[in-house]
Amino acid sequence: TQLLEQSPQFLSIQEGENLTVYCNSSSVFSSLQWYRQEPGEGPVLLVTVVTGGEVKKLKRLTFQFGDARKDSSLHITAAQPGDTGLYLCAGASADSWGKLQFGAGTQVVVTP
């Protein structure tokens, strides 16, 4: 059972468009991480958010952690084909350090 719900499951857009991916849970997390996974590879960490309401920017990617630390979003501005991949969110609870709960992921395809 995935405690983290990601939406949408699949997103296909044209190069230059913007997109937002959501990660929601009924649980409170002490930290939340976003990973990107390309075919045939393992997930690669993009960012860790730890404070409710926190916003982090990584070039064209903007990550936000909800005020209650139960949800997060990833916004990509002017998407490029290189942004194609499976975006996974993963949450850690204060009482289970070392254990990440992953969402099922959002498959993003950016076509030229």
Added chain:
Amino acid sequence: EAGVVQSPRYKIIEKKQPVAFWCNPISGHNTLYWYRQNLGQGPELLIRYENEEAVDDSQLPKDRFSAERLKGVDSTLKIQPAELGDSAVYLCASSSGRGSYNEQFFGPGTRLTVL
């Protein structure tokens, strides 16, 4: 710095056969994880090691799965006998345990197909 190394990258076996996966974590990383990722899903933790001690194996199907991390470095995950439902990607990850928030570094995975 070398990343997490896994082998083999692909494995195809018939059901009821044994199979083993090997992982070499990033040098100096004391914590090692084995995950299973089914198609269309996120990774699910099988077992976590702190050095050579398995500190969380609650999700490991112990009737057929076993793991070891001798000397607290490399690790091996074994399935015996394999079942059709074991087809998945098996990911190994490591973290330093230092700093903040358990940032994990993943290997490329082993894609297992059970026929």
